[in-house]
Amino acid sequence: xxxxxxxxxxxxxxxxxxxxxxxxxxxxxxxxxxxxxxxxxxxxxxxxxxxxxxxxxxxxxxxxxxxxxxxxxxxxxxxxxxxxxxxxxxxxxxxxxxxxxxxxxxxxxxxxxxxxxxxxxxxxxxxxxxxxxxxxxxxxxxxxxxxx
Numbered sequence: 001x002x003x004x005x006x007x008x009x010x011x012x013x014x015x016x017x018x019x020x021x022x023x024x025x026x027x028x029x030x031x032x033x034x035x036x037x038x039x040x041x042x043x044x045x046x047x048x049x050x051x052x053x054x055x056x057x058x059x060x061x062x063x064x065x066x067x068x069x070x071x072x073x074x075x076x077x078x079x080x081x082x083x084x085x086x087x088x089x090x091x092x093x094x095x096x097x098x099x100x101x102x103x104x105x106x107x108x109x110x111x112x113x114x115x116x117x118x119x120x121x122x123x124x125x126x127x128x129x130x131x132x133x134x135x136x137x138x139x140x141x142x143x144x145x146x147x148x
Contacts, residue, residue, distance in 0.1 A: 081147075088145040095138035107146050114139040 039047045067073045090103055099113040117135050121127035 085145045085147055092138075092141055092145065095141050098135060098138045099142065105142075105146070107143060107148065110139065110142050110146060 036047060036050055039050075086104075093103075096103060096105075099110065099117060101109055101113045105113075114135065118132065119125065121132045121135055123129045123132055
């Protein structure tokens with residue numbers, strides 16, 4: 001089930017996992033409910049703890065769904081993600097200098113710089129294996145924090 005089938009509006013990637021979840025098997029749900037109802041008389045404290053935790057989780061799900069429907073929250077999330085990635089990229093100055101690129105480089109710039117350096121440092125063409133491993137680790141770290 002996707003959002004297009006259930007809800008109107010823009011597809012929200014943060015909720016993709018929520019929409020793609022498979023519904024629970026009704027037989028398993030019935031057995032689980034029967035188990036907890038059976039504990040109501042035999043272990044009331046345990047049942048109360050379970051009921052309290054279930055209510056807490058349901059409330060958290062409701063809050064989560066409400067926040068993800070709010071455009072202001074999504075805009076704030078995007079802004080924070082960009083800020084976080086830029087800060088992380090600035091903290092990767094060693095990796096940037098190893099690849100010979102500047103802060104704010106695109107993924108394409110990173111890939112091109114990596115390929116240029118890899119041609120020289122790859123062990124198959126006589127380069128140092130440790131230097132190539134450092135280059136590859138720097139490349140992976142920068143790709144992780146660079147937005148599309």
